[in-house]
Amino acid sequence: MNDQEIAKKITSYLDRGTAGLKAGTAFKLQRARQRALDRLSAPQHAAEFALAGAGGATLGGGRRFFADARIWIGLLLLVGGILTYQYWQAAQQARDIEETDAAILSSELPIEAYLDRGFQAWLKRSEP
Amino acid sequence: MAQALRALTAAALLAIAFASSPVAAVAVGPRAPSWAELSPSDKEVLAPLAAEWDSLDPARKQKWMGIAKRYPTMAPPERERVQQQMGAWVRLTPDQRRQAREQYKSLKQLPPETRQQVPQKWQEYQQLPPEKRRELDSRSGAPPTGKP
Numbered sequence: 001m002n003d004q005e006i007a008k009k010i011t012s013y014l015d016r017g018t019a020g021l022k023a024g025t026a027f028k029l030q031r032a033r034q035r036a037l038d039r040l041s042a043p044q045h046a047a048e049f050a051l052a053g054a055g056g057a058t059l060g061g062g063r064r065f066f067a068d069a070r071i072w073i074g075l076l077l078l079v080g081g082i083l084t085y086q087y088w089q090a091a092q093q094a095r096d097i098e099e100t101d102a103a104i105l106s107s108e109l110p111i112e113a114y115l116d117r118g119f120q121a122w123l124k125r126s127e128p
Numbered sequence: 129m130a131q132a133l134r135a136l137t138a139a140a141l142l143a144i145a146f147a148s149s150p151v152a153a154v155a156v157g158p159r160a161p162s163w164a165e166l167s168p169s170d171k172e173v174l175a176p177l178a179a180e181w182d183s184l185d186p187a188r189k190q191k192w193m194g195i196a197k198r199y200p201t202m203a204p205p206e207r208e209r210v211q212q213q214m215g216a217w218v219r220l221t222p223d224q225r226r227q228a229r230e231q232y233k234s235l236k237q238l239p240p241e242t243r244q245q246v247p248q249k250w251q252e253y254q255q256l257p258p259e260k261r262r263e264l265d266s267r268s269g270a271p272p273t274g275k276p
Contacts, residue, residue, distance in 0.1 A: 075140065082144060094187060098194040100229045105195070105213045106206035107232075108247040111220075114228035118265030119253050126249065 160186035161193075170196045176215040184218070 021029075065071065104114060113119055163181040166174070173196040174181065181189070192214075199207060217225070235246060253261070 078140060078144070094191060095194075097229070098191045098198075100232055101191065101217070101225075102195045102198050102210070104228060104232050105210040105217060106202055107209070109235075109250055111213055111216055111228060113246075113250045114231040115220075115224055116253075116265070117268035118261045118263075119250065120231060121264045121268040122253055122256075122261075123246070123249055 160189045166193075173199045173211070174214070176211055177218055180218055188218075 104111065163171070163178060166181075170193060171178075174192055177184075177192060184192070195210070195214075199210065202210065220228070235243060238246070256264075
């Protein structure tokens with residue numbers, strides 16, 4: 001009997017065995033496999049974080065670098081900061097325009113006076 | 129390390145580009161209610177703008193709503209002037225409005241006693257002969273703006 005024949009025999013035995021498995025046993029086996037896989041991947045994660053924490057000097061590629069949540073938080077803060085500043089600046093400018101327009105419209109001087117360059121020149125000349 | 133740094137720089141530039149793009153500005157831009165959506169009190173104050181309102185851009189709508197909010201705090205003669213002039217103001221070109229604001233700000237810097245005399249001066253100026261006024265206008269070194 002050569003190796004191949006032995007293997008065939010074993011697999012046929014195994015196949016028959018698995019076909020006869022109870023549902024509960026199959027479930028337990030699946031759970032155990034899952035647990036084993038989880039345990040296998042956990043230490044890898046830990047190593048990645050440890051590397052990230054050790055500083056950029058030990059890091060080779062960009063991909064692992066971007067796995068660090070702090071990079072994303074930093075970028076998010078940057079974008080948030082720029083947006084907030086822009087919004088604040090636009091609001092400030094809008095308030096200034098609103099204030100000026102309200103003052104021009106309510107002033108005793110008609111709008112034409114603010115637009116008349118001749119008047120502006122004349123006013124400057126008649127200033128003491 | 130260099131690769132990571134390059135990647136980070138690229139991402140930061142991308143973030144800045146997004147944040148300063150008009151898309152972001154629109155996303156945080158002001159609300160723009162239609163004329164029908166305005167409150168009855170805003171409609172009353174802004175009545176001279178009823179015809180133009182829906183064609184105004186959001187920022188201008190927001191500004192006019194701000195002016196409407198200031199309106200109750202104004203003295204009766206001021207309120208009257210605001211309502212009389214808003215129609216003309218809204219029809220000015222952006223350049224004319226900018227020029228008027230600049231002129232307002234420069235007048236504001238005059239000493240109080242001189243500033244008080246400005247409306248009086250305007251009356252005097254209008255009494256000048258038209259040729260004299262034209263001459264002043266041409267000598268001011270800027271193209272004539274004409275009436276609003």
